[in-house]
Amino acid sequence: MGILIRTLLLLALSACSNSPEPKDWLYQQLGGAPGLEQLADGLLREIEQDQQIVHHFKDTDIARFRKLLIEQFCELSGGPCTYTGATMQESHTGFQITEADFDNLVEHLIKVMTEQQVPVAAQNRLLAKLAPMYRDVVYR
Ligand code: HEM
Numbered sequence: 001m002g003i004l005i006r007t008l009l010l011l012a013l014s015a016c017s018n019s020p021e022p023k024d025w026l027y028q029q030l031g032g033a034p035g036l037e038q039l040a041d042g043l044l045r046e047i048e049q050d051q052q053i054v055h056h057f058k059d060t061d062i063a064r065f066r067k068l069l070i071e072q073f074c075e076l077s078g079g080p081c082t083y084t085g086a087t088m089q090e091s092h093t094g095f096q097i098t099e100a101d102f103d104n105l106v107e108h109l110i111k112v113m114t115e116q117q118v119p120v121a122a123q124n125r126l127l128a129k130l131a132p133m134y135r136d137v138v139y140r
Pocket of ligand 1: 059087
């Protein structure tokens with residue numbers, strides 16, 4: 001099954017869940033602040049090695065990108081952060097990012113989370129939060 005379909009399906013499924021859980025459940029599952037730093041570093045390593053997508057980042061301030069990615073994942077996962085970057089549409093306009101590029105990034109994220117032993121339920125929860133950003137990122 002395609003990654004996009006999988007994430008959209010999970011998004012729908014997660015909307016059905018009504019079990020009470022702490023606001024920062026996902027943040028804790030991702031390993032809190034150190035976990036998110038590792039996640040960002042792992043993702044940057046994967047991007048660096050991916051010839052299909054690395055060209056998009058040739059003019060990017062990587063330290064800033066890393067910081068914003070951590071902030072965004074922290075906020076999305078219910079952690080104690082406020083995302084201070086641009087909107088997803090603003091920041092991805094002009095790059096002509098393809099569906100395949102998007103899928104690659106998601107695959108990298110899954111690989112890194114798996115390496116860091118993030119439980120699959122938590123992986124799926126993060127992916128479900130990222131899936132709706134697809135339309136703001138691809139072919140802008
Ligand atoms: C849901 C998926 C994605 C998320 C959550 C995400 C998140 C972010 C964030 C937080 C930023 C920083 C925004 C800012 O500069 O203010 C950013 C920038 C960027 N993203 Fe993404 N991104 C996603 C998908 C992708 C994909 C698939 C690509 C290409 C393979 C990509 C390429 C870039 C590039 C090149 C920049 C830097 C733009 C610049 O240098 O100004 N992103 N992204």
